[in-house]
Amino acid sequence: MLLRSTLIYAPAILLTRLSALLLLAIATRLIDQTEYGLLTLVVTIGEMTDIAVTNWLRISLLRLGGKKDVSRGSLLLAGRVMAMTTVVALAASAGAAMLVAPDRWTDFALAVGFYLIAGAVGRFALTVLQMQQRHSTYSMLEFLRAGLQLALPVLAIAVLPGSFLAISIGSSLGVLIAGLIGGALAWRKVVAGPAPFTQREFFAFGIPLVVMALVGFGLNNAERLFLNGYYNAGAVAIFAAAYALARQPIDMVANAINMGAFPEVVGKFDAEGPAAAAALVSRLMALMVRLCLPVAALLVALGPYITAVVLPPDYHGRVDQLFAIIAFSVLCANLTSFVYGAVVHAHKRPWLLVLANGAGSIATIALSLLLIPGMAETGAALALAGGMLASLVACVIISERLTPVPVPWRDMGISLGIAVAAGVVASLVGLGLAGAPALVALVAGGAAGGATFLALNALVHPDETRALTMRLRNRVRSA
Numbered sequence: 001m002l003l004r005s006t007l008i009y010a011p012a013i014l015l016t017r018l019s020a021l022l023l024l025a026i027a028t029r030l031i032d033q034t035e036y037g038l039l040t041l042v043v044t045i046g047e048m049t050d051i052a053v054t055n056w057l058r059i060s061l062l063r064l065g066g067k068k069d070v071s072r073g074s075l076l077l078a079g080r081v082m083a084m085t086t087v088v089a090l091a092a093s094a095g096a097a098m099l100v101a102p103d104r105w106t107d108f109a110l111a112v113g114f115y116l117i118a119g120a121v122g123r124f125a126l127t128v129l130q131m132q133q134r135h136s137t138y139s140m141l142e143f144l145r146a147g148l149q150l151a152l153p154v155l156a157i158a159v160l161p162g163s164f165l166a167i168s169i170g171s172s173l174g175v176l177i178a179g180l181i182g183g184a185l186a187w188r189k190v191v192a193g194p195a196p197f198t199q200r201e202f203f204a205f206g207i208p209l210v211v212m213a214l215v216g217f218g219l220n221n222a223e224r225l226f227l228n229g230y231y232n233a234g235a236v237a238i239f240a241a242a243y244a245l246a247r248q249p250i251d252m253v254a255n256a257i258n259m260g261a262f263p264e265v266v267g268k269f270d271a272e273g274p275a276a277a278a279a280l281v282s283r284l285m286a287l288m289v290r291l292c293l294p295v296a297a298l299l300v301a302l303g304p305y306i307t308a309v310v311l312p313p314d315y316h317g318r319v320d321q322l323f324a325i326i327a328f329s330v331l332c333a334n335l336t337s338f339v340y341g342a343v344v345h346a347h348k349r350p351w352l353l354v355l356a357n358g359a360g361s362i363a364t365i366a367l368s369l370l371l372i373p374g375m376a377e378t379g380a381a382l383a384l385a386g387g388m389l390a391s392l393v394a395c396v397i398i399s400e401r402l403t404p405v406p407v408p409w410r411d412m413g414i415s416l417g418i419a420v421a422a423g424v425v426a427s428l429v430g431l432g433l434a435g436a437p438a439l440v441a442l443v444a445g446g447a448a449g450g451a452t453f454l455a456l457n458a459l460v461h462p463d464e465t466r467a468l469t470m471r472l473r474n475r476v477r478s479a
Contacts, residue, residue, distance in 0.1 A: 017252040019146035023153060024244050025310045027167055028237075030157050033314060037233025039164040040240035041100055042108060044221040046115035049093045056209035057082055058127045059345065062263065064197040064205060070131050073195035075187075077202065079124070086120045100225065111168035118172040122179030128186040130259070141182040148174030208351030215358040222361075223380040226368040231376060239377040242319040243384075245306055246299055246326035253291045254334040257284065262342055269346035274403040277346055285339045286408040290415040292334065294453045296327040297423030302445050305430055308438035318377065325381040332388035336395045343399040352398050360391025414460055422453040 028036055061078055090113050097109035122145065129138045149171050156170030157163070195202075228236050261284050269277035299306070303320035311319060336356065344352050364387025371379030399405065426449030433441040 016142050016146040016149075017248045019150045020244065021248055021310065023150055023167075023171070024241065026150075026154060028241065028315065029312050030154075031162055031164060031167065033234040033237040034232070035162060035164045037228070037235070037237035037240065038101060038104070038108065039168055040236055041224060041228060041233065042111045042115060042164065042168050044224045045093055045096050045100060045108075046112050046119065048221060049089045049096065049112070050116055050119055056206040057085070058123055059209060059350070060202055060206045061127050062131060062266075064202065069191045070128060070186075070189070071193040071195060072190050073193055074197070075128060075190060077195045077197075077199055081199070081202065081206075082120055082124055086116060089116045089120075100228065107163075107165045111165050111172075114169050114172045118176035118179065121183065122175040125179045125182030125186055128190075129182060130263070132186065132189055134186075134189070137182075137185055141178050141185075144181065145174055145178035148177055150174075205348065205350065208354060211351065211354050215354050215361060222364060223368050223372070223383045226365075226372050226383075227377065227380045230372050235376055238315060238318050239322070239380050241311060241315055242322035242377070242381070243326050245310060245319065246323045247330050249295045249299060250292050250327060250330045250334070253295055254288055254330075254338055257288050257291070258334075258338040261338070262345075265342045266346045274346075278343070278403045278405045281339060281343060282406045282408055284342070285335070285405070286411040286415075288334060288339065289408075289412050290418075290457070292331060293415050293419035294422045294449070296331060297419040298426050298446060298449045299327050300324045301423040301427040301449065302430055302442055305438045305442035305445065309442055322377060322381045325378075325385050329381070329385040329388040332385070332392045336388070336392045340392070340395040340399040340405070343403055343405060344395070347402050349402070352402075353395065356391050356395035356398060359394040360387040363387040363390035418453060418456045418460070421456060422449040425449050425452045 027039065031039070057078055061074070064074075093112040093116060094109045097105045097112060101108040126138060126141065129141065152174045153167040153170035156166040156173075160166035224236050224239065227239055261280075265277055265280055265284070268280050300323050303323040306323075307316055307320040341353060341356075344350060364383050367383035367386045368380065371382050373379070375382070426445040429448040430441045430445035433444055
């Protein structure tokens, strides 16, 4: 079931991540490093504000609103709360803009505000579709969003050349359009009836998530703010480019797994109890490690070629050096949020995650103050890694006290071996084509590493490979 739901969501998530990477390649060539750094700071402030003020709505709705038959009362209640929290987010982001970009705070605040409004509408629509189990519609909306978020920023930069504001508003407009269409489609399937939860219950579940976000300030891109403070937006651009390139492929896989897994975990917890949910979480962990580790290995092995193909020369030789550190950070973050965090949410005790986020935040801020002044982007990457590791350790301790999750050590060890083999093969092929264009080395190395992963995985997991092959063959024949 986990692998099946992963395959359902993977194409949509793949396209959105590819769109983001293509936009990275285009944006870094259309605007200079300072403007790109400001663009990434818009996303940083937008994400931090969004996580702290409005993002909790998604988790609350998924946990309290039920599946399949989503009531009109649930959405009206959540919609009112979303409107209120978005207003608070806009006010907070305007204040942050004055601190982060005092010389251009008007443009910065406008970009962040539009980002927040579009994100709230888009997330709300996609959450309802996810609750309704409308996987195909969800994927189609993500396809649309990916296309719009690539096309509209390019059109916008033609109107206002060289400005981060144009690209930011164009990207947010794509999210808003897709969200409005998704909301209209989701509303057609909403059933009449009151909310199965009260506003008090909704806030009781959500407020700990808000506190968790505030306490976890250091984990949510704070290292970019320190980097901007100690250096400038150009240094932020280097770190942000590395983070985007190293994060997107791993997150694509992890999010595809989590989209189907989170509702399954909480549903099994409610229906069959903690032990059954823990067994499913153990399988989730094994699948996430099996699929994410090879991606991380290929990123590290092919980092110089990825940088050369995607980014302009000003970024070469600096971005790829951060890949290994950031890949480790992203793996820790995904295990924290999607594996052990799922156990805490299943118990409806999200306030416990305040402790995990707090530990990570303290570590990130302390390491940022210690490392960034002397090590710049490398210091920011190490601070991020330290914070994510601290958060993971804390979350493991917390979740184990609620429901112990069997750690699939054997599967993880095998997955690590397969990942290393895939990375070594990709690196050797890349080195063998050192004189060829970077794109040739990247494609050849990626193909060789990917083939190694598939072959070794098929040898280790023959039954699953056979079942998956048959399922894909049947789908092709039916199409």
